Amino acid sequence: MKRYLKLVNFEIGRFMKIYLVLIGITILSQLIGVIVMAKNYVANANEVIFVDSLPLEQFIEQYGEMGMMDVVGSIWFIGPIALCAAAFIFYIFFIWYRDWVGKNTFIYRLLMLPTSRLNILLSKATAIFIMVFGLVSVQLILLPIESMLLKWNVPFDFRIDMTVSEIINNNSYLFILIPDSFIQFIINYGIGFMVVFILFTAILFERSFRWKGALLGIIYCAIASIIFLAPLIYEIGFEASFFYTEEIFVIEIILGILVTAMSIWLSKLLLNKKVTV
Amino acid sequence: MIEAKELKKRFGRKQILNGVSFTANKGEITCLIGINGVGKTTILKGIMNLTPMDSGQILIDGEKMSKDMYEKITFIPDAITMIPTMTIAEAMQFMQDYYKSWNQARATELLRFFKLKQEEKISSLSKGNTAKVNLLLGLALDVDYLLMDEPFSGIDIFSREQIADVFTSHLVEDRGVVITTHEINDIEHLIDKVVLLDNGVVLKEFRTEEMREDEGKSVVDVMREVYRG
Numbered sequence: 001m002k003r004y005l006k007l008v009n010f011e012i013g014r015f016m017k018i019y020l021v022l023i024g025i026t027i028l029s030q031l032i033g034v035i036v037m038a039k040n041y042v043a044n045a046n047e048v049i050f051v052d053s054l055p056l057e058q059f060i061e062q063y064g065e066m067g068m069m070d071v072v073g074s075i076w077f078i079g080p081i082a083l084c085a086a087a088f089i090f091y092i093f094f095i096w097y098r099d100w101v102g103k104n105t106f107i108y109r110l111l112m113l114p115t116s117r118l119n120i121l122l123s124k125a126t127a128i129f130i131m132v133f134g135l136v137s138v139q140l141i142l143l144p145i146e147s148m149l150l151k152w153n154v155p156f157d158f159r160i161d162m163t164v165s166e167i168i169n170n171n172s173y174l175f176i177l178i179p180d181s182f183i184q185f186i187i188n189y190g191i192g193f194m195v196v197f198i199l200f201t202a203i204l205f206e207r208s209f210r211w212k213g214a215l216l217g218i219i220y221c222a223i224a225s226i227i228f229l230a231p232l233i234y235e236i237g238f239e240a241s242f243f244y245t246e247e248i249f250v251i252e253i254i255l256g257i258l259v260t261a262m263s264i265w266l267s268k269l270l271l272n273k274k275v276t277v
Numbered sequence: 278m279i280e281a282k283e284l285k286k287r288f289g290r291k292q293i294l295n296g297v298s299f300t301a302n303k304g305e306i307t308c309l310i311g312i313n314g315v316g317k318t319t320i321l322k323g324i325m326n327l328t329p330m331d332s333g334q335i336l337i338d339g340e341k342m343s344k345d346m347y348e349k350i351t352f353i354p355d356a357i358t359m360i361p362t363m364t365i366a367e368a369m370q371f372m373q374d375y376y377k378s379w380n381q382a383r384a385t386e387l388l389r390f391f392k393l394k395q396e397e398k399i400s401s402l403s404k405g406n407t408a409k410v411n412l413l414l415g416l417a418l419d420v421d422y423l424l425m426d427e428p429f430s431g432i433d434i435f436s437r438e439q440i441a442d443v444f445t446s447h448l449v450e451d452r453g454v455v456i457t458t459h460e461i462n463d464i465e466h467l468i469d470k471v472v473l474l475d476n477g478v479v480l481k482e483f484r485t486e487e488m489r490e491d492e493g494k495s496v497v498d499v500m501r502e503v504y505r506g
Binding site: 006106 | 322326329346347352354357358361375376
């Protein structure tokens with residue numbers, strides 16, 4: 001356990017510089033975005049109302065009020081989230097291959113540590129999970145700050161005020177990142193973590209059997225996806241509803257746990273018996 | 278004692294090891310000799326469970342390899358097994374964090390012996406000094422067995438001498454060492470036992486002292502006989 005925690009700390013430390021840059025870009029882009037968008041809106045309002053002499057009510061009717069919904073739909077806001085998502089998808093692969101490819105032989109050291117090789121796998125996955133939750137937390141902290149910034153920059157008559165929960169519930173991708181119920185949270189992140197373990201297994205197939213392993217990895221991803229989506233595929237295939245929503249939910253949770261457990265078990269087997277440096 | 282029994286390994290269509298068997302005793306230096314590509318490194322990786330064998334058995338003091346064995350046996354590959362951006366001090370700290378067998382006093386002694394500065398980054402070291410750090414990280418573990426892959430390859434003459442000196446010092450004494458090399462001259466006088474490999478099999482296994490006393494042949498003489506026919 002101690003060595004597992006040390007490994008988690010070590011993995012996070014290795015990605016910390018890039019991680020802090022990602023957080024920095026998110027904070028800067030979103031805060032600057034709020035200010036730029038608010039200033040542009042107010043400047044446009046000034047021009048239309050004072051230069052073109054359009055009454056305030058008519059301006060609002062024509063241009064609409066400004067709110068956080070405009071901000072969260074902008075590239076200033078979505079851009080850094082997309083960048084972080086892309087970085088973490090890349091990181092799922094990078095976290096393994098950086099120690100293997102080229103002249104880097106750090107994987108020798110990791111595999112020769114006097115600890116279960118499963119700890120190496122779990123520590124890498126845990127590092128990813130912690131950092132993803134870290135980014136989501138930053139986003140949660142940023143939203144009220146951004147709302148406040150908007151209030152400071154756009155006069156009351158021109159804006160729609162929303163609570164953080166209203167902002168999240170009215171935006172589809174924010175709702176995926178920060179669901180409003182614990183069960184939805186478990187589902188969203190459970191699926192995410194399951195995908196991480198499936199991809200880790202595919203990577204270890206490739207690292208064990210090289211080209212043939214890459215093919216096996218792709219086949220494994222397909223099988224795991226089919227198992228997980230089996231009830232939905234079944235219903236769509238037969239164009240009928242065999243299950244109640246609650247039943248589908250329970251089946252999906254069981255299948256999700258099954259696929260995750262299968263991936264971890266296979267990864268452990270590959271790490272112990274097949275992986276080749 | 279390290280026992281390798283009937284090791285077989287195939288990479289693609291090439292049969293690298295085809296029933297390799299040998300033993301390496303504690304307190305002795307055993308040298309695996311063979312031309313490049315003969316499977317010397319694969320054997321060491323096989324012992325450390327870094328490359329699985331297709332068949333055969335490897336025992337260390339009668340036991341199969343397990344995670345706890347990494348406190349008892351270590352492998353020093355021909356490339357450094359640490360992150361290049363680490364300093365030597367950070368690399369030593371990493372080892373101390375994970376290995377109970379890490380001996381910091383010995384690591385400090387080796388730092389002095391190799392004239393290395395612990396604040397230096399691994400990536401900024403010369404090839405010779407990188408090899409010395411690699412050696413340090415392995416030798417500072419209080420393990421019973423050391424596996425070394427080509428410790429002299431591509432290193433300047435002075436570094437080679439320094440590394441060769443390690444073999445005669447207390448740093449290696451009492452441990453079992455398995456070393457691979459195709460440059461025998463540097464260490465011929467240090468070796469206790471030789472395993473000559475070719476075409477995936479052991480051509481000859483002999484003790485150097487017995488060979489010298491009984492047949493009056495050096496390792497190089499035997500190599501000539503075996504490889505040239």
